[in-house]
Amino acid sequence: MRHAIEVEMLRKEFKSYSSRSGLGGAFRDLFTRNYKIVPAVNDISFNVKQGEMVGYIGENGAGKSTTIKMLTGILTPTSGKVLVNGMNPHKEREKFAQTIGVVFGQRSQLWWDIAVQESFRLLKKVYKVSDEDYNSHMNHVIETLDIGPLLDKPVRKLSLGQRMRCELAAALIHNPPLLFLDEPTIGLDVLVKLKIRKFLKEINEKYNTTILLTTHDLSDIEALCERVVMLDEGKIIYDGSLQKLRSTWGDGKQVVFEFATPPNREHIKMLTQGLPVTWTQGERENIWVSHLVNEGDTMSQLIGRVVGKYEINDISIHEVSTEEIIRNIYEEGVVNG
Template sequence: MKSIEAKGLTKEFRMVQSRSGLAGAFRDLFNRQYRTIRAVDEIDLTIEPGEIVGYIGENGAGKSTTIKMLTGILEPTAGHLRVNGYDPHREREKFVRTIGVVFGQRSQLWWDIAVRESFRLLKKLYRVPDDVHECHMNRLVEVLDIGSFLDQPVRKLSLGQRMRCELAAALIHQPRLLFLDEPTIGLDVLVKENIRRFLKQINQEYGTTVLLTTHDLSDIEALCSRVVMLDKGRVIYDGGLKELSVQWGGGQRILLELEEDWPLLPLEEKTRGLSVVWTKEGERRYQVRLTGQESGVSEVLSRLVSHVTVKEIRIEESTTEDIVRRIYREGVHHA
C-alpha cells in the first residue's frame, strides 16, 4: 500500500469578482460575478512507505492547498486520492490516527498547561494504551531532550523547545506518515541539526514516511533523497536531488590556475570526447564545466596533469538553493 497516491488531484476555489466604483459595489449586492481559481492543477503524486520527500515551491505555488487535501482539511475538486489507504476527507476519523502533522507556525499543544499534560490529553485522544505510551514517550523524551521542561506550560518555552515538543506530540500515536510544514522555521543552527538528526532516526527505526514542505533548502539537502517541485499548481519536477543537480544545476565546475598561460584550443583537444565546456577566466585561469554524468572530475584532471602544470584547483557545485532559484527565474521550458 502506498503512503500517498494521488492522480489528477485538483482544487478550485470560486472567488467573487468585484466591480470597480460605487455603482459596481451596489451591483455586486444584487448580482455577484464569480471567477474560478485553480490552485492545484491535476497533480500526480505517489510516495512509497519509508520515503522522506521534500515538497517545495514559491509562495502561491499550491503547496499548502495540496497539504490540506492530503491531510483531509480540504476536499479535492477532482481527482483520485488515497493516503495510507484512506480517503482523507471522507474517512477522516480513521485516517487521522495514521498521520502526524507539525506546522511550524501553529501549535497542537495547549498553551497554558504543562507539556506533560498536553501529551496525556493527546494520548487519550488517540487512545494509545498505557504501556505502549510510556515506552514510546520515554524514547521520544530522551532523543529530543525535552525532559527538563515537561512540567512547564507551553507559553514559557523557547521556539526551539516548543518545536521539539510539537514533534513529540505528532508522534505520540506512532503514525505511519508525518507531514512537516516549515518545521525548522526561526530556529538556530544547532536546534535545526538536532531536529534533522531526530527525523532521520525515526525514519530509520520506525519506517516513518515524511513529507516535508519548507523554504529552508538546507532541510531538503540534509533529509531528502527525492524532491517534488511545484509551480502554479503543477508539478514541474519529481525526482532525486542528484538528478535535479544534473538537470538544472549546470554540472560541476573545475576552476584551474595553471603554471603557464595556454590557449583554449590545445586544452580542449586534451579533453576531447568528454562532456566538458572550457572557458578562459583570465591569465592562466580557466573554468571547466562538466555537462554530463559520464565525465568526472578525476577523468578530466588525469587527461591534463601529464601535459600541463596545475598550480591551484577548486571544485564548485551548484547548491539546491542556486538550482531552485534558476528554475523559477528561467522557467520550466529549459528542463
Template sequence: MISVNHLEKVFRIHQARSGLGGAFRDLFSREYKTVKAVDDISFEVAEGEMFALIGENGAGKSTTIKMLTGILTPSSGDIRINGYVPFKQREEYVRSIGVVFGQRSQLWWDLSPMESFRLLKRVYKVEEAEGERWLERLIEELDIRSFISQPVRKLSLGQRMRCEVAAALIHKPRLLFLDEPTVGLDVLVKQKIREFLRNLNETEKMTILLTTHDVSDIEALCKRVLVMDKGKLIFDGQLSELKERWGNGTEVTFQFKKRTTTEQVRAVLGDIPCEVNRENDFAIRVKINRSQEMLPHVLSAVMTSFEVSDVKISEASTEDIVRNIYSTDGEVVSYG
C-alpha cells in the same frame, strides 16, 4: 503508502469592484474568478520514504498538503493514503498520520507540554504502557525533558517546535507531514530535529513528507524531491537529478605543476562536452554540464596526461538550483 492520481483543486474567488458604487453593485451581482490552485498532479510514495515537496509561495504546496491531510476536498482526482481516502474517512485516517505546521500550534498555550501529551494520548486512545515507553523515547531523543513541565507560553520557539514534533508523534503514526518545521529556528535546534527525523525514518520506517523553503533541510533529510509551480508538478525525482537538470554544472579547477595551455587540456578531453578556461599560467578551469556522467572522465583524462598538484571541485548549491527552477519553464520528469 501514498497514491495521488490527476488531483485538482479549483477555487472560485469573488472579485470586488472598486468604489462605493462597485460595493453596492456587488450586493446584487458578484463577479467571480476561477483559480486552479492544483492542476492535474500525480505521484506515488512508497512506505518509509522521506521526501520534500517544494515550490514558491502560491505554487500549490499548501493546498496539496491540505488535500493529503483531509482538510480540503479535491475538485477532481483520486487520493489514497495508507488505504484511506482522506476527505471521506477522515476520522479513521487522522489516527494514522501526524501533522506539524510551523506557524500553528497543537499544544495548549497555558498548559505544559507534558499535560498536552497526556490529553493527546487520551484523544488518540493510546495504550498506556506502550504509550509511556514511546513518549519516553520522544522526550529523550528530542531532548525536551528539562522544560516539558513549563507552560507552553514560556517556551522559546526552538523548545516549542521540538514539543510540537513530539505531540504530532504521540500516537505513533505511520505517516508524518511537516510543513516548515524549522522556520525561524537556530542552527543547533535545526540539527537536533533533523537527526531525530532521520533516526525515526530509519528505525520505524515512518514515511515523512517535508515542505520547506529551507534548502538545507532538503539536503540533510531527503533524496527525493517534488517541485510544484503554478499548481503543476514540474519535477519528481532524486535530488541529484534535480541538480543535474537545473544546476549550472560542475566546475573543476586543476592546478598544474608546469605551465599548461587550454589547448593542451582541450586536446586530451576530446569529445567530452565542457568549457575550458584559463585562471592563470598554472591553473585551468573546466566546466562540465553533465557533471555526474562526465566528471570521472574529465578527472581521469587530465590527471593521467599532466602533473597535477591540486584539484578543486565546486557545484551549484541547492539554493541556487531552486532559484534557477523558477526562472526556467520545465516539463515533468518522473521518478523512476
C-alpha cells in the same frame, strides 16, 4: 511495497473575488460579486512508498500547503483521487486521523496556557494510546528531542525552537506510520534544525515512518530526502531523485577569481571565447565568477587563460548548490520529462 500516499489527477480550485470601483460598484457587489476560478493544485499525480522521505518543494503560492491540507483531510479536493494509508482522508476521518501525524510550522496543536505534558496527556486520550505504548515510545521521543526540562512549562513560555520540538513530539504520540511536516524548521537556529533532522532520520529507520516534508530550507531536503517533488503554479514540474536533479541540472562548477585589479568584462569574455563558460561579477568589482558547464580539461584551460593574462590574488572552486539549481529550473521553466 504498498504506497502510503496515492494521488491521481488531484485538483483544488478556489474562487477569487474582485471588487468593483466606486460607490455604485460597492452597492452592486452587495448583490452580485465578480469572481474567477483559480486552480491552486492543477491535476497532479504522484505516489509515495511506505518508508520513503520525500521533499515537496516549490515557491510561495505553488500549491504545497493546499496539497498537504487535502492529503490530511482538512480540504476537500475539487476533483481527483486521494488515498492515504489506504483510506480516503475525507470519508474516513476518525479512523484516518489515527494513522497520521501533522506538524504545521506556523500553527500549534498544543494548548497555549497549560503545561506541555498536560497537552501530551490530552492527546494520548484523544488517540486512545495505552499507558504502556505511551511510555515505551514517548520516553525515547522526549529523550531524543531533549524536551524533558520543558514538560512542566506552559507552551506560551517556550521559545520557537523549544515549541517546535514539542510540536514534533506531540505529532508522534500515537506513533503514526505517516508524518506530514509543513515548514517544520521555519525560523529555527542551526542547532535545533540539526537536532530535528537527526530525530527524523532515527524514527524513519526505527519505525519505517513515511515522511512528506515541505520546506523552503533546501538544506533540510539535502539532509533527509533522496527524492523531491517540485511544484510550480499548481503543477508538478519534477519528480525524481535529488541526485538525478543535481547531475542533470547541476552539471559544472563555479570558479571564482579575485583579480589584483578589476578586469575589463569584454576582455575576459573574449579571452575565454570557445569555452562553455558564462561570467558574472561578484560582490566586489575585482571579483568575477565563471560558471563552467562541462568540467573535463576545460577547467585547466579556463584557469590557464585567465592566469596567463591577469594577476590573480585568489581562486576558489565551488559546486553548484541545490538552491541555485532549483532557482535556475524555475527561471527556465523546465518541465519533468
